[in-house]
Amino acid sequence: MAGEGVRVGREPLKDFARQLFMKIGMPPQDAETEADVLVWANLRGIDSHGVLRIPTYVKEAEGGYMNVNPRIQTLKETPAILVIEADRAFGPVATTFAMQKAMGKAKKTGIGWVFIRNITHQGAMGYYSLLAAEKDMVGLAEVSSPLNMAPYGSRAAGVANNPIAIAVPAKRHSPLVLDMATSIIAGGKLLLAIDKGVSIPTGWALDKDGNPTTDPKAAEILLPVGGPKGSGLALMLECITSVLLGNPMLEPYVYDRRVYDGHEIQNSFVAAIDIRTFTNVKTYKEHIDNLIDGIKALPKAEGFAEIFVPGEPEARTAEERARNGIPLPEGTVRNLRNVAGQLGVKLPQGL
Numbered sequence: 001m002a003g004e005g006v007r008v009g010r011e012p013l014k015d016f017a018r019q020l021f022m023k024i025g026m027p028p029q030d031a032e033t034e035a036d037v038l039v040w041a042n043l044r045g046i047d048s049h050g051v052l053r054i055p056t057y058v059k060e061a062e063g064g065y066m067n068v069n070p071r072i073q074t075l076k077e078t079p080a081i082l083v084i085e086a087d088r089a090f091g092p093v094a095t096t097f098a099m100q101k102a103m104g105k106a107k108k109t110g111i112g113w114v115f116i117r118n119i120t121h122q123g124a125m126g127y128y129s130l131l132a133a134e135k136d137m138v139g140l141a142e143v144s145s146p147l148n149m150a151p152y153g154s155r156a157a158g159v160a161n162n163p164i165a166i167a168v169p170a171k172r173h174s175p176l177v178l179d180m181a182t183s184i185i186a187g188g189k190l191l192l193a194i195d196k197g198v199s200i201p202t203g204w205a206l207d208k209d210g211n212p213t214t215d216p217k218a219a220e221i222l223l224p225v226g227g228p229k230g231s232g233l234a235l236m237l238e239c240i241t242s243v244l245l246g247n248p249m250l251e252p253y254v255y256d257r258r259v260y261d262g263h264e265i266q267n268s269f270v271a272a273i274d275i276r277t278f279t280n281v282k283t284y285k286e287h288i289d290n291l292i293d294g295i296k297a298l299p300k301a302e303g304f305a306e307i308f309v310p311g312e313p314e315a316r317t318a319e320e321r322a323r324n325g326i327p328l329p330e331g332t333v334r335n336l337r338n339v340a341g342q343l344g345v346k347l348p349q350g351l
Contacts, residue, residue: 005333007325012348014039016340017051021090023343024061026068030093037092041124042326045317046179048188049124052195052332055339057090057121060264066090066120072097075117080105082114083245088265091122095141095270099128102272106137110277114270117247121264126179126311128270129167133175136281138273139167144241145266146249149183150221151235152228155210157221159250160266161187162237167311169275171285173292177311182234183222190216195331242267325350 017035022028034057042050060066070089074082082101086094098114105112122128125141132139145160161183169175181187185204193200193216202212205219213219224230235250242249245267275281296307321327328336333351340347 005327005329005331006350007327008348008350009325010039010043010322012350013042013051013326016336016345016348016351017054019345020054020058020339020343021068023345024058024068026090030068030090033096034090034092037096037123037127039326040127042328043318043321044124044126044314045321046124046126046314047329047332048186048192050326051328051336052191053121053123053188055335056264058339058343060120061090065265070094080109080111080113082112083117084114085117086119088118088120091120091264091268092127094119095122095128095268096131098268099131099139099141099270099272102270103132103135103137106132106272106274106277110274112272115241115245116268116270117245119266119268121266122268124179125163125165126167126177126314129165129179130175130177132272133167133169133177135272136169136275136285138275139165140271140273141165141268142237142241142270143266143268144238144249145264148187148220148222149224149231149234150206150210151231152224155206155221159224159231159234160238161222161224162234162241164237168288169285170288170292171282172289173309174311174315176288176292176309177314179311180225181222182224182230182237184225184230185222187222190219192329195335196329197331241269 014035017038018031021031021034038050057066061068067088070087072089072094073085075085076083094116098116102112102114122143128141129139142164144162147157147160149157149159149161151158161181163181165179167175167177199214200216202214206221207213207218208220238250247267275284292309295309298307
């Protein structure tokens with residue numbers, strides 16, 4: 001079957017990724033964080049945001065667009081909010097730092113909100129919202145990127161497919177995790193299709209001239225999920241992130257296209273809400289369990305064997321891949337072998 005490759009164990013793959021990042025000058029702890037976020041995505045079946053990104057990250061770091069030793073600075077701070085300049089840090093490094101700060105503030109004030117300026121690709125945003133859910137908090141994480149999506153009614157890029165993730169804890173069940181882009185599919189799905197050597201469905205994306213395409217290599221403009229709803233949500237997220245930070249990503253002629261075009265530089269926010277500030281944590285989690293049970297007990301539509309809640313398919317995939325290894329398509333394997341050879345890093349067993 002097209003796209004089939006090999007399976008690699010989680011820990012060997014993570015150690016391999018960590019070694020690669022250290023080879024390009026990243027401090028060991030930062031390399032550990034970066035590797036953990038990428039392999040976490042692969043484990044949960046979010047392969048579009050996993051280790052297939054490594055060759056691009058290495059190239060971006062070598063070109064000076066992703067900073068392996070950033071100078072992360074505090075720009076503004078109040079008891080509940082923090083604004084940090086990420087200095088083009090690798091996304092997981094600065095975002096994990098930001099969520100830890102947000103949770104610390106939430107413990108004191110009930111909510112912590114951290115804005116991040118000038119960060120690079122952050123991986124799967126659900127990782128960060130789950131950090132809060134695992135500490136009995138509600139977690140939110142959002143990205144505002146340079147334009148890559150057509151607003152509803154347009155055939156040219158005018159907004160970004162700004163992803164957002166929300167996670168809440170449960171008691172008997174796994175946390176609910178909604179992690180979605182405002183486009184029909186995440187942009188990384190195009191990279192995954194290329195690595196698998198498969199076409200994409202009509203309706204996912206347009207080519208550079210605004211024409212529908214099924215060729216992932218020709219796809220340059222994403223289409224919004226839900227038509228006007230997706231593009232409207234994307235625009236408003238830009239307004240409460242990048243524009244609020246005075247660092248707009250979408251406004252024509254504002255950002256330096258020599259810096260941003262084709263590179264993963266963006267703005268973001270993460271937030272944590274301390275449940276115990278508002279209600280009893282145990283009771284809250286029991287209510288979430290009841291919500292999940294109620295939804296899954298509803299009559300199933302024709303063609304459906306089960307009703308899933310947000311995060312459930314990924315949690316099941318993680319269980320299977322923890323047992324059997326993480327599958328990597330042929331294109332991803334080839335690219336990882338190439339970068340390992342360039343950097344002199346030993347391949348993990350299976351790769």
